Amino acid sequence: GESVGLHLPTLSVQEGDNSIINCAYSNSASDYFIWYKQESGKGPQFIIDIRSNMDKRQGQRVTVLLNKTVKHLSLQIAATQPGDSAVYFCAETKGSGNTGKLIFGQGTTLQVKP
Amino acid sequence: DVKVTQSSRYLVKRTGEKVFLECVQDMDHENMFWYRQDPGLGLRLIYFSYDVKMKEKGDIPEGYSVSREKKERFSLILESASTNQTSMYLCASSRQGNTQYFGPGTRLTVL
Numbered sequence: 001g002e003s004v005g006l007h008l009p010t011l012s013v014q015e016g017d018n019s020i021i022n023c024a025y026s027n028s029a030s031d032y033f034i035w036y037k038q039e040s041g042k043g044p045q046f047i048i049d050i051r052s053n054m055d056k057r058q059g060q061r062v063t064v065l066l067n068k069t070v071k072h073l074s075l076q077i078a079a080t081q082p083g084d085s086a087v088y089f090c091a092e093t094k095g096s097g098n099t100g101k102l103i104f105g106q107g108t109t110l111q112v113k114p
Numbered sequence: 115d116v117k118v119t120q121s122s123r124y125l126v127k128r129t130g131e132k133v134f135l136e137c138v139q140d141m142d143h144e145n146m147f148w149y150r151q152d153p154g155l156g157l158r159l160i161y162f163s164y165d166v167k168m169k170e171k172g173d174i175p176e177g178y179s180v181s182r183e184k185k186e187r188f189s190l191i192l193e194s195a196s197t198n199q200t201s202m203y204l205c206a207s208s209r210q211g212n213t214q215y216f217g218p219g220t221r222l223t224v225l
Contacts, residue, residue: 034214036216041219042218043118043206043219044157046213091214100145100214
């Protein structure tokens with residue numbers, strides 16, 4: 001069935017290093033992908049998105065890469081800071097249509113060591 | 115900036131009570147969503163609405179109902195709260211086919 005999964009439940013990095021969070025998806029028809037960040041006790045916050053007609057998209061300190069061949073999505077965070085500590089979710093569109101329904105991965109917890 | 119607000123951050127109710135969770139968005143979004151979030155289970159869609167007075171069941175609608183009388187407001191109703199409905203409830207809104215923006219969440223405890 002359809003699923004969106006993250007490879008690792010927890011990722012620990014040193015402050016200042018780059019972080020890479022991975023996500024595998026199974027629905028080849030998905031055409032829109034989003035990364036969210038959720039800090040403890042808060043709702044998920046939009047970070048960056050990418051459509052299936054792109055391979056890469058950059059934001060401020062973040063880059064999302066999409067590999068449609070192997071159905072893989074990654075989020076790269078440059079110069080990771082303590083404020084980046086959170087749970088990161090990937091999400092994909094579920095089927096066609098314009099209702100914007102998403103399916104979410106389980107989340108990866110990013111821990112930044114000072 | 116998009117703003118999605120939820121009526122309560124924390125709520126404690128007793129088994130059998132009727133519970134209303136309110137969500138308001140200020141960006142004129144067509145779509146609104148209710149999720150619950152539980153450890154190890156991730157975000158699960160309860161109900162969504164793509165227009166006023168329209169609603170569709172998500173993946174886990176049992177024990178819940180919703181109301182959307184105005185475009186900016188989407189209410190989640192627990193007709194008779196049970197302990198297995200203790201959870202974090204998240205509301206989101208979006209334009210058609212675009213990013214969902216989330217509220218801060220309501221942590222509901224049913225005793």
